[in-house]
Amino acid sequence: MLQRLLFLLVVFSSSVFAEEQGGLEWLEKMSRAMKELNYQGTVAFMKNGQLDTMKYSHAAKNGVEQERLLSLNSPMREVIRDSGKISCTFKESQKRIVNHRPVSQSFIIDLPQQISQLAAVYKIVVSGEEAVAMRPARVLDIQPRDDYRYSRKVWLDKQRLLPLKIEVYDLNGAILEQVVFTDLSVEPQIPFLAIDNHEGDMDVQHIHRVQSESFDKIPFQLHNLPVGFNKVFFTRMSMHQSSQPVEHLLLSDGFSSISIYLDEKTEDMEVGLQNVGSVNSFTRIIADSQVTVLGEVPAKTVEYIAQGITFN
Structure with missing residues (x-):
């Protein structure tokens, strides 16, 4: 048998x-x-x-x-x-x-x-x-x-x-x-x-693409990253109205893409989960910065990744 x-x-x-x-x-x-x-x-x-x-x-x-x-x-x-x-x-x-x-x-x-x-x-x-x-x-x-x-x-x-x-x-x-x-x-x-x-x-x-930087320069760690999502590129862009550059990390599993933005904290920024159609985003405050994770993925995905971000 x-x-x-x-x-x-x-x-x-x-x-x-x-x-x-x-x-x-x-x-x-x-x-x-x-x-x-x-x-x-x-x-x-x-x-x-x-x-x-x-x-x-x-x-x-x-x-x-x-x-x-x-x-x-x-x-x-x-x-x-x-x-x-x-x-x-x-x-x-x-x-x-x-x-x-x-x-x-x-x-x-x-x-x-x-x-x-x-x-x-x-x-x-x-x-x-x-x-x-x-x-x-x-x-x-x-x-x-x-x-x-x-x-x-x-x-x-x-x-x-x-x-x-x-x-x-x-x-x-x-x-x-x-x-x-x-x-x-x-x-x-x-x-x-x-x-x-x-x-x-x-x-x-x-619009000229900002030069991609080494992943070693990413100022944060991703402790909650679903299997299959890999780093595609990392950029740092200076903004006129901010003393802190906006940092952007793009992730992809081949079909789905997720962006992580690290920016200077602003008073009017809404934290938590936001949704526009098929795009979900989750924003949280870490020290004097705001971190936003967004992409065409389920809401639980962006929240899971955002909650697992810590600074180096």
């Missing part, structure tokens, strides 16, 4: 491993397709009770990408991601903001450089097949292995391996965010757009 139970346990464990490995492999293929293909379509972003429909295009050539979003409704705006910068143009006010920093994350879905790292904190399996935008799709069910992060589903185009739909769910299973293509086409070539920052009466503002 014991031998039979052990045999069934081995068979079941092998089956589960194969299922999860298959889910990771489809996610790997999707990541490559998103970077290498030329594609365009209409995409709807639903978040915080608001719907935003935009034209989307992705151009790729010799390993270089350009991604573009163009709004279909007011306020009219265009967002372009190039290697090294993101520019946002507001058509009605004739303003453009150019953020000079390398960004590899797509507008459609955040993915880590190493997909395999997700396996430690997410269970990823193929849960079925459905149609999105009249295209057959595999459904990838992405479940966290703890309740410090949100679950997701990705509808993956069976032919082109591109994401057709993404949903993010809260701990009760309610939809927090949805991104869905209503039409999508893959093209042999999509031309790169040249951005002229000197055109007409356009008011152009350039």
Whole structure:
């Protein structure tokens, strides 16, 4: 009897491993397709009770990408991601903001450089097949292995391996965010757009990334850090109205990002838990400083991390 139970346990464990490995492999293929293909379509972003429909295009050539979003409704705006910068143009006010920093994350879905790292904190399996935008799709069910992060589903185009739909769910299973293509086409070539920052009466503002500093310079310790969240970068920025620089540490588990801000204490700062849509934040006072932890993660996550912060 014991031998039979052990045999069934081995068979079941092998089956589960194969299922999860298959889910990771489809996610790997999707990541490559998103970077290498030329594609365009209409995409709807639903978040915080608001719907935003935009034209989307992705151009790729010799390993270089350009991604573009163009709004279909007011306020009219265009967002372009190039290697090294993101520019946002507001058509009605004739303003453009150019953020000079390398960004590899797509507008459609955040993915880590190493997909395999997700396996430690997410269970990823193929849960079925459905149609999105009249295209057959595999459904990838992405479940966290703890309740410090949100679950997701990705509808993956069976032919082109591109994401057709993404949903993010809260701990009760309610939809927090949805991104869905209503039409999508893959093209042999999509031309790169040249951005002229000197055109007409356009008011152009350039934002240059603050140089990332060594993690050794972080002035605090994280005693409560959920498994899988790793440090991405740390910056220190001087502010005109403050004698103390604002320090920012970014954490990520591959899907979810969390920011920790250390700033000078202000009288009007609200402490405790705050919520805006899918973003939760927790602020507490430590000595003469205020620490804020925020991200698109459950409320318990930001509070847990914040309560475990101590100064060096």
